[in-house]
Amino acid sequence: MLSLWRKIRRTGRVAEPPPPLPEGERPERAALLGGSVQIRHVDAGSCNGCEIEIGSAFGPVHDGERYGARLVASPRHADALLVTGVVTRNMAEPLRRTFDAVPAPKLVVAVGDCARNCGVFAGAYGVAGAVRDVVPVDVEIHGCPPRPEAIVEGLRKLTGR
Amino acid sequence: MSALGVVGGVVQPVLIVAGSPLLVGLMRQVRARLEGRAGAGVAQPWRDLRKLLRKERITPRGTSEVFRFAPLVLVATTLVVAVVVPFVATESAVDPVADLFAVVALLALGAVALALAGLDTGTAFGGMGASREMTILALVEPTLLVAIFALSVRVGSTNLGAIVSSTLHDPARVISPVSLLAAVALIVVIVAETGRIPVDNPSTHLELTMVHEAMVLEYAGPDLALVELASAMRLSVFLGLLANLFAPWGIATEATPLAVLIGVLALVVKVGVLGGLLAAGEVFVAKLRLFRVPELLAGSSLLALLAVAASFFLA
């Protein structure tokens, strides 16, 4: 316990100073949320590359939470869905249902090139399409996988902080 | 009903309702800083609540009134406790309700309402959360009541006003073995009742390790806001109780504006410090397995029994 305390003292703050607020238009409904965005992550058929980046977007260095975004356990608690990967045939219906379970106003963020336009999996036999083919998408985040900074930037478009 | 009681009865609920989300925010901030993060700011829980109130209400299919009324009952029980317990002023607005047993039972009633709501959804997680919550509640009860017993023996009453006033007049009691043992037992109880680490992890996303969260997975929008507000209020009510049972200094004994202001500040500082310590402590321990929790609780009830024995044999 003492060694943990020493480690905490030695490490200090690892969060990087926040970059300036991203340019570009914010989705209209994001303003209704008033700086608090609860996020439910849905893996619609990802290779888990995006998941690792999401994990580090909420890690100490990038600290997505400081902008008012938080991952939650149930779509009922969520304001936004963070969808990764191409939408596979098996996940199309669950994704629709998850979207339906979120109380309005709700937003969808497509994370990664697969979610945006199927990426390298375009045309594969098990792919139902990109995220926007299944549910309406408000924000798209580029990259394969996107850098944590890009994810944080996308989330800040929702929180406005 | 004295003037002081009325002042307390008005100031306390306002303070608790306004302050408890900030307490949660403070605790998250402390935790964030210890983890090297920047944190979302102390006011973040209030932003969350404001947003939840603006959202859509959802009634899951197949649920009954129990599901819809449970958040109301949960907040109402905590609100009544906030009104009657001497947090800011030594006298209670409704003295015959300011009994330690009544307060404890009221808080348990809130937990029961939520557990029934969890069962009412008919989901596996709802039932699982309810089952675990009730198990922990049943095991916490002996420790809680025996600790209360230890505290009330020396005063000869379970009335909270009487206990607080008596400690105020005889500060030497605070460092007696009775008080220390009972305090340790009560801290364990509070950790268990408010669902903090190591009994429950309030920020877990893994359903299988959930206790409190599992019961509320179906709530959305304003209903969820009530549940979140109530759990924050329960946390501050329990910490406030702990603070005032063992260190009531600063509490208002007369109905002057200055005394009440000092009472408010003292409560804010005490609860804030306790919350900060609790959050810091959480960084150092891991969550216990559910079936290790009874061992923790049994240990604490042993301490409570020792406290009672001490109150008799060392008196």
Added chain:
Amino acid sequence: MNLAATGMAAVVAIGLVTALLAAVVPARSAVVGVGTAVTGAAAVVAGAAALAGGSFSVVLPEVLPLSGVALTLDPLGGLFVAVTGGVAVAAGIYAMSYVDSLDLRTRGVQVALPLFVVAMALVPAAANVSTLLVCWELMALASLVLVVAEHRRGPRVASAGRWYAVMTHLGFVSVLIGLMVFVAHAPDDSFAALREAGGRLSPAVAGVVFVATLAGFTSKAGIVPLHAWLPRAHPEAPSHVSALMSAAMVNLGVYGVVRVGVDLLGGGTAWWWLLVLALGAVSAVYGILQAAMSSDLKRLLGQSTTENMGLVLVGIGAAGLFASSGEHTLAALALTAALLHVVGHAAFKTLLFLAAGSVLHATGSRDLDALGGLRPVMPVTTAAFGLGALAASALPPGTAFVSEWLLLQALIHGLPAGGVAAAIAMPVAVAAVALTAGLAVATFVKAFGVGFLAKPRSGAAADAHESPFTMLAGMGVAAVVCVVLALWPAGVLPAVQAAAGGAAVSGDVTLRLSQATGALSPLLLTLGLLAAVVVVAGVVRAAVARRARREARLWDCGGGPMSARMEYTATSFAEPLQRVFDDVVQPELDVDVSHHQESRYLVQAVEYRRKVPDRIERRLYEPVLNAITAWGGAGRRLASGSVHRYLGYGFYVVCGALILLAVTR
């Protein structure tokens, strides 16, 4: 003749007439229902009159041989008569249509019901030992007939009847022995003579009398370790009879302990009451633990009766302990708490059993794992059971909360008063009461949440329908009493204190302890809670955006629709508790894995069975029963059928007797 005497006369007359009519009139069930209810009402009047101070006493030497029938009604007896009457009113109204629906219309069963009520009302009014014993036995026999009423339903009913018959008669023998020893030291068997002789008994004799009667009376009250019959007989009896047995009959065991221990023997010594306290605490925890594991609705309620009687005994034990150390106000407080709990338990247990009967009537099942989803189809029964569950779980605003609060106050204030024995007993008792309260909450959340809410777990539960009006009315009577007791206990406190023989609590809206600080106002608490609900609802309504409530499918993780099989059952709800109390309850688990024919690596089916046996029964009763069976087997070898051997036995016995005589002379 005063009101109490008239009332008791009415009880006997109406009860007997009802029984007679039941034997001859074709439309029996309505007659018996009304007659039982009226008998109960008369008993309430008689009891209330006695509590108000109108005692009476009458001796009818001709009715019974030897010392005749002697009846009297003092406040203590009056309380129990009134409670019995109240339960009978609700059960009688309920029985009118409940009996129609099940095959309970046989003449014998119908005759037994009013007789049972009359016998229960007469037990607390008995003024000598022979009357007490005769009424006690009449009560036992009438209830036995009622327990086995539905014997066609299966062997379990018959087995329950056998257990009940044996245990109740062993209890009777124990009471008989105790009272006979007592009477041997008194001029005659009237209670007045016994009361006078009670103070002069040597400690050894008084101890023997107390322990023997305690064993008998606690077996009636379902106290551990003589509780084994209770979770068998109460669930198997028809539900209105379960209510009568669980809410009224068990009380008479408590009555016996108070009457003999406190009244006739005059208090006795501390160890008696420590024994009572210990029995009470163990019963309370053990009873509720068994109930928490149970998934049979009526069995659960029966086990909760053991728990509640345990709590009552904790109060009585504490009262005796305080009285033996001279703390009479505290003793009165503890006894008041115990008797108030008797009254409250009678109200909510009646309500719960009648509601469980309504469920049984509608679904044909009392297995919680097959119930659920009853709220939309049986709203009144659900509300009734919910109210009863709240009352039983010692939460405000519930009925048991007030009496448990008083009990805890008595225990807390008793610590400095009772010396070292109290210093050890009181904290342990508080811990036991607290654990009991916590487990009771879990138990009743399980019973209500699993049994009535969410989705139906079987076709029978889905097709349930609300019960007929008279059954609902019977529940309504009990529900109203529960609410009154919860909100305004001061309404019955004077009566309870008259029975307890001392005023330790005063006040109308707020209950205040005399000679100790402590106050509680259940009414203000409830009003405060209601006000808070209204305020919160108003604030939320004002603050919330005007959006319509949307109905959505349950969050099923996006998968297929959830079926009732995915719900938590009563068994799974109790699983964590069962694991925590593994060492106490020692559940029996059976996992059968059957493999595929082709390969042992492929599992075809897994079967899981869990049974929570009664551990005390296993450890205490089974060896005794086995020994009796073994003796019987050994005895059979003596009876070989040979006349020569039998003549030989006679010869040996005569010789032996002669030798014995010769030696002792």
